Amino acid sequence: MTVHQHGRYSTPVEDLPSRAVPxxxxxxxxxxxxxxxxxxxxxxxxxxxxxxxxxxxxxxxxxxxxxxxxxxxxxxxxxxxxxxxxxxxxxxLGLTRHHSVAVVGIGNLGHALANYGGFPDRGFPVTALFDVDEDLVGIPVGGLPVDHVNTIPEVCAEREVTIGVICTPASAAQIVCDLLVAGGVRCILNFAPVMLQVPSDVEVRRVDLAVELQILSFYQARRSPGPRAGAAPVDPVAVIR
Amino acid sequence: MTVHQHGRYSTPVEDLPSRAVPxxxxxxxxxxxxxxxxxxxxxxxxxxxxxxxxxxxxxxxxxxxxxxxxxxxxxxxxxxxxxxxxxxxxxxLGLTRHHSVAVVGIGNLGHALANYGGFPDRGFPVTALFDVDEDLVGIPVGGLPVDHVNTIPEVCAEREVTIGVICTPASAAQIVCDLLVAGGVRCILNFAPVMLQVPSDVEVRRVDLAVELQILSFYQARRSPGPRAGAAPVDPVAVIR
DNA sequence: GCAACTTTGTTCCTGCGTTCACAAGCGGCT
DNA sequence: AGCCGCTTGTGAACGCAGGAACAAAGTTGC
Missing domain, CATH: 1.10.10.10 (Winged helix-like DNA-binding domain superfamily/Winged helix DNA-binding domain)
Known part of the structure; x- marks a missing residue:
């Protein structure tokens, strides 16, 4: 149980496949x-x-x-x-074979991700959706029916999910994470604002909206004291599509 | 026009407010x-x-x-x-005052962000929504009516928007970005898969789903050749809420 | 009031990532 | 065919961030 979120190395052992890539x-x-x-x-x-x-x-x-x-x-x-x-x-990058993706937590964000269709670019098909809400179970979102979180281990193993995306509230994230790991998922993309505890062979990437906004806030705070930049020096002839 | 997305320093000049923070x-x-x-x-x-x-x-x-x-x-x-x-x-972090947020591109993701309510934690109220689609303009999303992208400069200046969130397709991102900058917005959170060109006094944070997934794919690719981890050693007694 | 323990704040050091700079190599031109 | 110029690939230096270790400082117990 290590905590190694983000930053860290790639190939601690085994440098056969080219040298370690930062x-x-x-x-x-x-x-x-x-x-x-x-x-x-x-x-x-x-x-x-x-x-x-x-x-x-x-x-x-x-x-x-x-x-x-x-x-x-x-x-x-x-x-x-x-x-x-x-x-x-x-x-x-290992993009020659497809990576089956499971999305857990079909709230606002999970819904958006499920609807992405083939998911960003190609090669990442969403093959499973999960939620706790019994009312959501069975309802298709983006063409795929939602399953109950209790079935995560079986379904993930069965559909050979390689990447789990966690869009649940913070309180549920760790439990969901454990279930994904139990289902054999070893790559996790975590949108919940918590540091997940995972075995050392599981890779976690964290995307934290609040942190991003606060970093922007920090840079905004320490600017030249001038209140706001001058208005509209750019032509507003917006021709989008 | 510099390109400095992500990583880089904080206070190149001016070290008055404590020393430069990494x-x-x-x-x-x-x-x-x-x-x-x-x-x-x-x-x-x-x-x-x-x-x-x-x-x-x-x-x-x-x-x-x-x-x-x-x-x-x-x-x-x-x-x-x-x-x-x-x-x-x-x-x-400059969280003592509120940072008015504008969301541009009310697709799946933009919709999700607009519905976050007060936005992650407190201090980041969403005060403006924009889209190109005429059919969306005027319709309230999360209690706030959508405006047309052409009005970005005026509306942002008027409502004193400090943070712009770009959820448009890649093709529209740069134009939208220019409009935000014209409206005096100097902090941008970019979800579109492009590197934005901005003046040096504008801070851009990029959140790129595709890149995150591909990084996970990379780590997945160079694992111990063993096919999948053993199944469900964790009790599936999921008691979430 | 003094001593011992705990925990901070900081300095030093190690190590990685980025940048610079140059040699090696390949194509095109005469 | 040989030379010239351009671009890659890499070896070396620089700079920053992270970790360890220590000194200062404050608190608690006697």
């Missing part, structure tokens, strides 16, 4: 991936580290080092083949 | 705050660094260092007065 680098790789697929759709077949870094908002040296973790697939004097690079990053 | 520390302080308010509700008036650190899942030395940023308000041999500490952390 966690921050993994996050950036996911961003490169998105930029790359977007560029490929626009017909771009080759990008230099400078271009890609610019689009991702990072230093080009950082980008090159990140890409060196996945292997050396660039051509000197030219740049990176976008298609090849996508392929290799996807492989490193 | 960004990571700010995030942890928000967590301490939650733990403390929870403990106060249970009648706890004093906590040692060891206790508080345990509850927050961090090292006690780290906690003491974090608290030293807000000032020295502990009593040696005793610990910290929970009420006093909450007060000082709230002051540092």
């Amino acid at each position: 966690e921050a680098a993994v996050g950036r790789l996911a961003i490169y991936l998105r930029v790359l697929t977007s560029m490929i759709e626009q017909g771009v077949t080759t990008m230099s580290s400078e271009e890609l870094a610019g689009a991702a908002g990072v230093n080009s040296a950082t980008l090159r080092k990140d890409l060196s973790y996945v292997g050396s697939y660039g051509t000197r004097g030219v740049g990176y083949d976008t298609a090849k690079l996508v392929e290799h990053i996807e492989q490193l | 960004e990571a520390a700010v995030g942890r302080l928000a967590i301490y705050l939650r733990v403390l308010t929870s403990m106060i509700e249970q009648g706890v008036t004093t906590m040692s660094s060891e206790e508080l650190a345990g509850a927050a899942g961090v090292n006690s030395a780290t906690l003491r260092k974090d608290l030293s940023y807000v000032g020295s308000y502990g009593t040696r041999g005793v610990g910290y007065d929970t009420a006093k500490l909450v007060e000082h952390i709230e002051q540092l």
